[in-house]
Amino acid sequence: MTAVLGLGNLVHSDDGVGVHAIQQLQRDPRVPPATVLLDGGTQGLSLISHISGFSRLLVIDAVNAGEPPGTVLRFEGSALHGLPGKASVHQLGFADMMVALKLLGESPPELVVLGVQPLSTEWSMDLTPPVRDAIPALLDAVVRQLTIWNASPVEMNV
Amino acid sequence: MARLVVDPVNRIEGHLRIEAQMDGGKISDAWSAGTMFRGIELILQGRDPREAWIWAQRICGVCTMVHALASVRAVENALDIEVPENARIVRDLIAGSQLVQDHVVHFYHLHALDWVDVTSALKADPAKTSSIAQSISNYEKSSASYFRGVQARVKGVVDSGQLSLFASGYWGHPAYQLPPEVNLLAVAHYLEALSWQKDFIRLHAALGGKNPHPQTFLVGGMTTSLDPNEPFAVINPDTITFLRDLVKQARKFVDQVYIPDVLAIAPLYKDWFSRGEGLGNFLSYGDYALGDPKDPNTFLFPRGVVLGRDLTKVLPVDAAKITEAVNHSWYEYSDGEANGKHPSKGETNPKYTGPKAPYDQLDVNGKYSWLKAPRYDGKPMEVGPLARMVVGYAAGQPEIKAAVNGLLKALNAPASVLFSTLGRIAARALETRIMAPHLETWVDQLDSNMAHGKVSIFNPIRWDPATWPKSAAGYGWHEAPRGSLGHWVEIEGRSIKNYQAVVPTTWNAGPRDASGQRGAYEASLLNTPVADPARPLEILRTIHSFDPCLACAVHVIDAGGREYTIPTRTNMGVPNAILVAH
Numbered sequence: 001m002t003a004v005l006g007l008g009n010l011v012h013s014d015d016g017v018g019v020h021a022i023q024q025l026q027r028d029p030r031v032p033p034a035t036v037l038l039d040g041g042t043q044g045l046s047l048i049s050h051i052s053g054f055s056r057l058l059v060i061d062a063v064n065a066g067e068p069p070g071t072v073l074r075f076e077g078s079a080l081h082g083l084p085g086k087a088s089v090h091q092l093g094f095a096d097m098m099v100a101l102k103l104l105g106e107s108p109p110e111l112v113v114l115g116v117q118p119l120s121t122e123w124s125m126d127l128t129p130p131v132r133d134a135i136p137a138l139l140d141a142v143v144r145q146l147t148i149w150n151a152s153p154v155e156m157n158v
Numbered sequence: 159m160a161r162l163v164v165d166p167v168n169r170i171e172g173h174l175r176i177e178a179q180m181d182g183g184k185i186s187d188a189w190s191a192g193t194m195f196r197g198i199e200l201i202l203q204g205r206d207p208r209e210a211w212i213w214a215q216r217i218c219g220v221c222t223m224v225h226a227l228a229s230v231r232a233v234e235n236a237l238d239i240e241v242p243e244n245a246r247i248v249r250d251l252i253a254g255s256q257l258v259q260d261h262v263v264h265f266y267h268l269h270a271l272d273w274v275d276v277t278s279a280l281k282a283d284p285a286k287t288s289s290i291a292q293s294i295s296n297y298e299k300s301s302a303s304y305f306r307g308v309q310a311r312v313k314g315v316v317d318s319g320q321l322s323l324f325a326s327g328y329w330g331h332p333a334y335q336l337p338p339e340v341n342l343l344a345v346a347h348y349l350e351a352l353s354w355q356k357d358f359i360r361l362h363a364a365l366g367g368k369n370p371h372p373q374t375f376l377v378g379g380m381t382t383s384l385d386p387n388e389p390f391a392v393i394n395p396d397t398i399t400f401l402r403d404l405v406k407q408a409r410k411f412v413d414q415v416y417i418p419d420v421l422a423i424a425p426l427y428k429d430w431f432s433r434g435e436g437l438g439n440f441l442s443y444g445d446y447a448l449g450d451p452k453d454p455n456t457f458l459f460p461r462g463v464v465l466g467r468d469l470t471k472v473l474p475v476d477a478a479k480i481t482e483a484v485n486h487s488w489y490e491y492s493d494g495e496a497n498g499k500h501p502s503k504g505e506t507n508p509k510y511t512g513p514k515a516p517y518d519q520l521d522v523n524g525k526y527s528w529l530k531a532p533r534y535d536g537k538p539m540e541v542g543p544l545a546r547m548v549v550g551y552a553a554g555q556p557e558i559k560a561a562v563n564g565l566l567k568a569l570n571a572p573a574s575v576l577f578s579t580l581g582r583i584a585a586r587a588l589e590t591r592i593m594a595p596h597l598e599t600w601v602d603q604l605d606s607n608m609a610h611g612k613v614s615i616f617n618p619i620r621w622d623p624a625t626w627p628k629s630a631a632g633y634g635w636h637e638a639p640r641g642s643l644g645h646w647v648e649i650e651g652r653s654i655k656n657y658q659a660v661v662p663t664t665w666n667a668g669p670r671d672a673s674g675q676r677g678a679y680e681a682s683l684l685n686t687p688v689a690d691p692a693r694p695l696e697i698l699r700t701i702h703s704f705d706p707c708l709a710c711a712v713h714v715i716d717a718g719g720r721e722y723t724i725p726t727r728t729n730m731g732v733p734n735a736i737l738v739a740h
Contacts, residue, residue, distance in 0.1 A: 043370075045267075045323075045352075046356075046359075046370070048352070048356050049356035049357070049359070049360070052356070096322050096323050099315055099320065099322035099323055100322075100323060100352060102311065102314070102315065103311050103312065103315060103323070103349050103352075104349055104352060104353050105307075105311060
């Protein structure tokens with residue numbers, strides 16, 4: 001089973017990009033029907049119950065990687081360890097969640113993180129123009145990943 | 159004399175700051191400052207009172223439904239609405255399960271690491287842990303190989319260099335006194351609790367539509383329809399089976415894991431039965447009617463006030479005697495600050511006069527907190543599990559009396575040990591044990607009502623605003639996990655004219671008042687020894703024993719001007735949006 005988890009706070013501008021993406025994906029016909037779309041908001045460890053049991057997890061979050069605003073970044077495998085500490089603004093809770101799954105003896109899912117470089121995380125319900133303009137590319141990247149996963153049975157993955 | 163400052167992470171995360179004055183290795187005075195403004199009261203003005211609960215419950219992301227419950231009760235009180243029995247039962251079930259889940263999460267995930275050294279657990283002999291476990295409980299996960307497995311998983315995380323969940327402890331601090339084997343036991347149950355609570359809280363999703371912030375409350379009842387023959391009714395025989403299994407598991411976890419752990423750990427920290435005493439004044443609004451819901455004498459948690467640690471006397475609660483002072487709070491009252499205001503006449507006019515952040519020290523002679531200072535009959539009060547157990551014990555509530563006496567017998571200690579940091583921890587465990595069997599009873603009652611065709615769950619008598627008086631005022635009380643919660647509402651025409659919430663953490667963490675009386679946190683820290691100012695574990699032990707609904711961190715400045723910034727764990731589920739302030 002595959003899930004897409006969008007993280008972020010809708011009232012902090014670009015911080016909410018993960019949740020904005022989930023809202024758009026809910027209306028996107030390209031998303032394979034079996035995919036579970038999760039609006040994780042700003043919940044940390046309490047998301048465990050929602051992501052437990054999935055074999056694949058795609059996370060969308062604002063990631064401060066020092067890139068130009070609106071840059072979409074993809075992290076998987078060892079690149080995830082390369083994420084600078086707290087680069088994702090929800091990194092703390094999210095990393096804790098993965099450790100918690102390990103401690104609970106559950107196998108953590110195959111994980112890909114799609115990060116978007118924010119311009120602003122100040123009070124606002126709106127994304128800034130560069131991040132708003134990056135949404136189509138972000139959604140394409142999500143669909144691409146889901147399509148790859150959809151084409152390869154879960155059992156093939158370690 | 160050094161001033162210790164316990165402040166939010168890197169000055170950005172969290173909402174609570176403790177400043178403690180050190181004198182000869184002990185705390186000689188303390189100030190508690192809430193560093194974030196709430197303001198939900200202002201958002202509620204002008205809105206339809208029937209939707210107030212939806213907004214009000216967003217006050218908190220951890221206790222979630224408690225504000226929804228207090229809010230619908232306030233509006234029902236104002237409009238004189240009685241809710242059907244089923245609605246009361248479903249509300250009690252949601253709130254009671256919140257209490258059980260919240261207390262377990264607090265003990266294992268927010269507080270245990272103040273007492274349990276995770277790194278020491280790696281040195282334990284799993285066979286010895288196994289025999290300790292089997293000597294205190296018949297919980298089935300108690301073999302040496304089970305504890306060996308836990309130890310290996312924890313070692314994997316520690317060796318990876320990413321302590322993550324466990325990064326926040328003062329590992330190796332001399333105040334950790336448990337043998338490695340008990341540490342391993344506690345760490346194993348930390349993980350068991352993590353696993354159990356994530357399943358248990360599905361009860362809120364089943365009865366509330368979602369968690370956090372259930373969506374099924376209603377002024378006049380609940381939207382959780384009962385129908386034995388309708389598979390799509392929220393409460394049908396399948397739901398009952400699901401709920402029954404969850405509450406049974408909860409009772410088992412409390413009886414076989416939580417209570418034995420508290421009883422095993424507490425005696426190894428005897429000093430803490432005489433530290434953190436605090437005010438000695440206790441308030442409980444009372445809750446969970448076992449009989450007539452209008453008669454507080456039938457409440458599982460009785461209503462009452464105990465003053466000066468006098469267990470021989472319980473005073474009745476007079477709602478008119480509650481006031482909030484703002485002499486040391488960043489608010490102003492329209493008619494001056496000489497007197498506190500009753501919440502029904504409460505005002506929320508923010509007036510920040512504190513220093514511009516970042517700052518080293520607050521001017522505690524002036525205003526220093528975003529929390530107001532609630533008082534009962536002019537006196538500061540402690541609220542929460544200890545207050546409920548003290549009031550219930552003094553009132554002679556049979557279940558509480560038996561539980562407290564059982565505890566004191568197991569510890570071979572007098573009742574005075576209740577007034578302490580460990581007393582709060584024990585009280586929380588006791589009331590969890592008291593609550594758990596009632597959850598089962600409430601599920602049974604729902605089942606029985608449904609079977610007998612008694613399915614009413616909403617009283618529509620005042621749903622139509624045309625039936626409302628021109629103006630109305632009321633209040634709603636709830637004993638939330640962290641203590642006495644009150645919402646006050648004033649309705650004029652068809653909308654909210656004024657709304658005030660006085661929350662448990664405001665009672666406990668509030669600042670001084672006009673006459674300089676300390677709040678509960680402030681009083682509880684007096685005379686506490688602090689072995690190492692760079693790692694003020696002792697402050698955290700007492701403050702965490704109140705279960706603050708806040709993310710905390712420690713920022714210490716000693717007399718020499720040296721600074722230490724030590725992040726501590728954050729409350730699970732607290733929105734971490736504040737991290738965006740990086």
